Amino acid sequence: MFQHMLVCKYVLFLQALGCADESCTQDPPTGLQEGPKRIAIQETAAIHAALAADGAVILTGISGVSVADGTWEAKAAALPSLTFPGRLVSKIPKVQGIHLEHAHLRQNLTSSPFDLVGKPLLPHTDGYIYGEFLPDYIAFVVESQSDSGGQNYVVDGKRVLRRLCDGDRDDSDESETCAMAAMAQTLAVDQTERSPPGFVNGQEFRGPLVQRQRHAMHRLRFHRQTSVLACKDAADTVDENGRLGTDLRPYQSLWALSEPEGHQAHKVQDMLKTVDAAVQQEAAQAYRFTVHEGEALLIDNYRMLHGREGYKGRTERKLWRVWFWTNESSGIPRGMPELGSVLDADELNQI
């Protein structure tokens, strides 16, 4: 009987992780005890091995990338085709100077604007406004780092699921949270960014919090954006070193019920709160690391959430953010041009 219970529990655990068999438990996420590995930008195979293992990698040698005008923006734009040769669906990467974006955001946010510059960032996925069609990889190229603070962190979606459904734990709460992990992967919830409580109005998107890619089942796709109020908390509660405080509001995500009046509403609400809390706990424990000038942080934006501590100092922190879509993504968002080199198209057909 006891053995039977253990087997059932294990099956529940595998189901909650979205696995039909044991294959996806063989490679437990490491949790990046020392932050992402540093790998030279030319080492394509090593970069992909690190991405598969850890979901994030720090690329070195970006200053040596040869581009016609030598600017950091152009080096950032070259990064997707250098790291994913022949696999890009978006031929023109979207590059944005985060330092340039700040002024624009202050003027254009549909929610009441407030000063976020230098304040911590809670764990999120990028490109959330595209709904289902968020970029599957993102990178931050560092042109100059702040004098103090500004450490990044990543939260592994696999670890969030494992926190909810740890096969080794043996308590009654665990089977409840394990059922919630399964629900997070099957039940559609509203993940549309709406302002308020979001910053802007994004594309409509309803779906499970965590999904597996149709053509790349090994990949999780996790979406999380945080409410403006949660970001305000993060800005208001920093300690003297600019670090994120701990007394943030309990629920920070923009995830909402698809059917607020439905008979399952309470259950779904509990699940959203529980997954949100697990994300927060993982973020609190995540290793903080500094990405230096001339390096880039490359992240699997489907599996990983990312965030950043606050920063200050006289040196302007200049980062170039790149969003790109590979042939394992859900596709490029409607209205985005698919332009670029015919060579890429040929290579893509050979895969």
Ligand SMILES: O=C(O)CCC(=O)C(=O)O
């Ligand atoms: O400032 C950073 O290091 C990251 C910023 C970020 O997450 C973003 O702009 O999406």
Ligand SMILES: [Fe+2]
């Ligand atoms: Fe981001």
